[in-house]
Amino acid sequence: MKGMKNMIDANIKFLRKRAGLSQEELAEKIDVSRQSVAKWENGESLPDIVKCRDLAMLFGTTIDNLINYSFEDDELTDNETSEGKYVFGLVKVGERGQIVIPKKAREIFNIKTGNRLIVLGDTKQGGIALAKFKFN
Numbered sequence: 764m765k766g767m768k769n770m771i772d773a774n775i776k777f778l779r780k781r782a783g784l785s786q787e788e789l790a791e792k793i794d795v796s797r798q799s800v801a802k803w804e805n806g807e808s809l810p811d812i813v814k815c816r817d818l819a820m821l822f823g824t825t826i827d828n829l830i831n832y833s834f835e836d837d838e839l840t841d842n843e844t845s846e847g848k849y850v851f852g853l854v855k856v857g858e859r860g861q862i863v864i865p866k867k868a869r870e871i872f873n874i875k876t877g878n879r880l881i882v883l884g885d886t887k888q889g890g891i892a893l894a895k896f897k898f899n
Contacts, residue, residue, distance in 0.1 A: 771815075771830050772806040778822040778829075779804075793817040823866025828855060864893070 779789050779800070786800040793814055802808040810818060812826075819826045832855055851865040864874060872895055874880070879896040 770833065771809060772804050774829055774832070775800070775810075775818060776804040778818075778824070782822065789821075792821055823869075825863050827857070828863070831855075 779786070782789075784792070786804070787797045790797045790800045794817075795810075795814065799808070799810075803810055815826045815829055819829045822829070824832075849868070849871065851868045854862045854865065856862055868874070874895060880893045881896045883892045883894060884890065
């Protein structure tokens with residue numbers, strides 16, 4: 764439990780700061796007290812599962828990532844690197860091969876539930892890419 768607690772407190776603090784929110788602003792958005800947010804970030808308590816869901820939705824991630832993933836280790840950010848080219852950060856592949864496309868990428872490319880994506884790969888370059896598929 765201690766390892767998980769340490770990860771979630773660091774992630775809440777990191778994601779809150781990355782979103783440019785104060786503890787009070789975050790608390791208002793998910794309907795808790797500022798003191799609750801402070802206790803989560805200090806590792807004194809854990810948010811309940813409903814608040815974990817709310818936090819994950821607000822920050823455009825998954826509950827699994829909120830608990831298990833180290834966002835602070837990311838050196839990549841969702842900044843535009845040059846005209847129209849982005850680095851959206853890292854995603855974690857789940858047990859069944861699923862990934863969560865970062866919220867900003869979904870917004871920029873207008874990816875909605877039910878859209879189809881083409882998965883492209885190049886073994887020589889060691890790369891994989893997704894492209895939005897449009898029917899004519």
